[in-house]
Amino acid sequence: xxxxxxxxxxxxxxxxxxxxxxxxxxxxxxxxxxxxxxxxxxxxxxxxxxxxxxxxxxxxxxxxxxxxxxxxxxxxxxxxxxxxxxxxxxxxxxxxxxxxxxxxxxxxxxxxxxxxxxxxxxxxxxxxxxxxxxxxxxxxxxxxxxxxxxxxxxxxxxxxxxxxxxxxxxxxxxxxxxxxxxxxxxxxxxxxxxxxxxxxxxxxxxxxxxxxxxxxxxxxxxxxxxxxxxxxxxxxxxxxxxxxxxx
Numbered sequence: 473x474x475x476x477x478x479x480x481x482x483x484x485x486x487x488x489x490x491x492x493x494x495x496x497x498x499x500x501x502x503x504x505x506x507x508x509x510x511x512x513x514x515x516x517x518x519x520x521x522x523x524x525x526x527x528x529x530x531x532x533x534x535x536x537x538x539x540x541x542x543x544x545x546x547x548x549x550x551x552x553x554x555x556x557x558x559x560x561x562x563x564x565x566x567x568x569x570x571x572x573x574x575x576x577x578x579x580x581x582x583x584x585x586x587x588x589x590x591x592x593x594x595x596x597x598x599x600x601x602x603x604x605x606x607x608x609x610x611x612x613x614x615x616x617x618x619x620x621x622x623x624x625x626x627x628x629x630x631x632x633x634x635x636x637x638x639x640x641x642x643x644x645x646x647x648x649x650x651x652x653x654x655x656x657x658x659x660x661x662x663x664x665x666x667x668x669x670x671x672x673x674x675x676x677x678x679x680x681x682x683x684x685x686x687x688x689x690x691x692x693x694x695x696x697x698x699x700x701x702x703x704x705x706x707x708x709x710x711x712x713x714x715x716x717x718x719x
Contacts, residue, residue, distance in 0.1 A: 479612070487613075515588065522669070522673075532581035576636075662700075671687060
């Protein structure tokens with residue numbers, strides 16, 4: 473099979489399994505905490521470092537919120553288990569400065585977690601694994617867009633970076649920002665990030681202090697995150713308050 477077709481096939485395969493494949497990094501993270509307890513615990517138990525890393529992850533959530541809040545449903549080749557979907561080629565808002573803002577947001581969310589462990593070479597390895605993983609997915613999506621939008625896609629791609637945003641040339645979105653759409657679509661990811669930070673803290677304390685303990689900072693973060701998760705999940709499942717036509 474030619475590499476072009478192979479890359480696209482691999483990207484589609486990886487995307488369908490995107491919800492659980494990154495979890496394979498967790499055993500490696502646990503192993504790093506176990507084999508380097510003094511180094512990792514120093515960082516994981518440091519509140520200032522923890523807040524900084526959490527803010528890095530939160531910045532990724534902000535990028536995703538800006539993307540989701542301004543874009544319509546079925547835009548720019550959203551891949552699904554049934555195949556690619558692209559009712560429109562979105563070239564405004566955050567898509568005017570970067571072609572894959574959701575994956576940029578995902579990277580920042582994961583980067584905060586990688587950094588939290590405090591081992592620099594683990595951060596580099598995870599960042600490289602992330603790039604290889606998502607590069608295939610981005611390739612598959614762009615091949616789909618190339619076939620469906622040809623010249624429009626080529627013009628957009630030629631002036632818009634794939635992953636690292638351009639610092640100029642912002643084109644305002646045609647839609648108003650929808651905070652309700654952000655809440656509806658992003659509460660799961662944010663709570664998963666909160667749980668990940670808390671679990672890393674618990675595991676580190678267990679290996680070093682030999683007790684199941686959650687530091688006060690992460691107790692507070694977990695409680696706030698859990699309350700927000702329960703409220704938003706209830707609103708989504710039991711009401712139409714978060715529903716926005718066309719989003």
